[in-house]
Amino acid sequence: MEHAAAGSGHLETSTGLDNRKLLMWLFLGSECLFFGSLIAAYLLYRDRSLGPPFPSDRVFNGVHYEGLFDIPFTSVSAFVLLMSSVTMVLALAAIQRGNRRSMQVWLLTTALLGTLFVSGQAYEFTVFHREGLSLGSNLFGTTFFVLTGFHGAHVTIGVLILLSLLAMSFQGRIQQKDSLNVELAGLYWHFVDVVWIVIFTLVYLIQP
Amino acid sequence: MTLSELRKKRGAPERPAEPAADTGHREKHPGPLEYAQIGVVLAIVTAIEVGIYYLDMAHGLLVALLIGLSLLKFSLVVLWFMHLKFDNRVYSSMFLFGVFLAVLIFLVALSTVGGKLV
Numbered sequence: 001m002e003h004a005a006a007g008s009g010h011l012e013t014s015t016g017l018d019n020r021k022l023l024m025w026l027f028l029g030s031e032c033l034f035f036g037s038l039i040a041a042y043l044l045y046r047d048r049s050l051g052p053p054f055p056s057d058r059v060f061n062g063v064h065y066e067g068l069f070d071i072p073f074t075s076v077s078a079f080v081l082l083m084s085s086v087t088m089v090l091a092l093a094a095i096q097r098g099n100r101r102s103m104q105v106w107l108l109t110t111a112l113l114g115t116l117f118v119s120g121q122a123y124e125f126t127v128f129h130r131e132g133l134s135l136g137s138n139l140f141g142t143t144f145f146v147l148t149g150f151h152g153a154h155v156t157i158g159v160l161i162l163l164s165l166l167a168m169s170f171q172g173r174i175q176q177k178d179s180l181n182v183e184l185a186g187l188y189w190h191f192v193d194v195v196w197i198v199i200f201t202l203v204y205l206i207q208p
Numbered sequence: 209m210t211l212s213e214l215r216k217k218r219g220a221p222e223r224p225a226e227p228a229a230d231t232g233h234r235e236k237h238p239g240p241l242e243y244a245q246i247g248v249v250l251a252i253v254t255a256i257e258v259g260i261y262y263l264d265m266a267h268g269l270l271v272a273l274l275i276g277l278s279l280l281k282f283s284l285v286v287l288w289f290m291h292l293k294f295d296n297r298v299y300s301s302m303f304l305f306g307v308f309l310a311v312l313i314f315l316v317a318l319s320t321v322g323g324k325l326v
Contacts, residue, residue: 086247187290
């Protein structure tokens with residue numbers, strides 16, 4: 001890295017933009033396709049199950065089945081993830097101002113909120129499984145678990161990234177000049193949040 | 209060898225000075241107070257969404273309102289928290305192209321498989 005640009009540790013680029021941030025946005029663009037396909041599959045197949053359980057109240061073969069979704073519980077989960085986006089952006093603002101201690105507090109808060117969200121999802125999955133919903137039970141189960149399971153995996157990876165950043169900052173490896181590292185982690189985290197904004201509305205709130 | 213050194217070697221005109229490893233900010237990012245204000249707006253919009261869900265109204269109107277509120281939340285996070293409002297438009301185009309393709313795939317699947325969105 002003999003010719004590295006001063007102060008950044010990264011080479012000058014033909015676009016004038018940092019390649020790492022460009023790559024992150026390219027990755028997020030591809031993730032839109034990934035989650036878009038999963039959401040589309042869910043919406044297309046959720047109402048084509050040949051048997052219970054169903055996401056919302058439904059009469060099937062003359063029998064009334066109560067829906068599985070617990071909207072108040074999921075609303076709290078959605079609120080938790082939304083607020084984690086606020087704490088994430090506050091962590092970025094803190095390190096951009098050179099306040100490392102404040103960044104550590106906000107990063108930890110974000111990781112805790114993310115863990116709370118994933119715990120809630122694990123609880124929800126357990127309840128659904130007890131009610132007879134599994135990956136192979138019907139089309140609703142397959143598309144629901146694949147979609148929300150992949151989202152939960154993304155949140156889990158995000159929490160691990162945040163904890164790694166936190167560990168690095170305690171080792172003194174995240175300074176004001178390294179704020180782009182926090183910004184990149186933040187972009188990933190906010191993306192996971194906006195995906196849940198869409199899932200919460202299309203999957204949970206809007207019923208056929 | 210950096211790009212500017214390569215340009216000099218090839219005799220190409222020097223580009224105007226630009227910050228190395230620029231993170232692509234067109235405008236200054238907002239401060240913590242503005243972020244907190246947006247957080248409050250997001251919380252209120254979420255509460256409205258959940259409240260609307262329990263209201264007895266026409267299904268079409270309910271769907272339109274919920275999608276509208278969801279789009280508002282999506283835009284607030286993407287524009288302010290992900291800084292697309294303030295950053296270089298190259299980033300926006302990459303993300304929006306992904307969103308566009310995702311919507312396109314959905315519409316193609318909808319017309320091929322048949323079915324309804326809501």
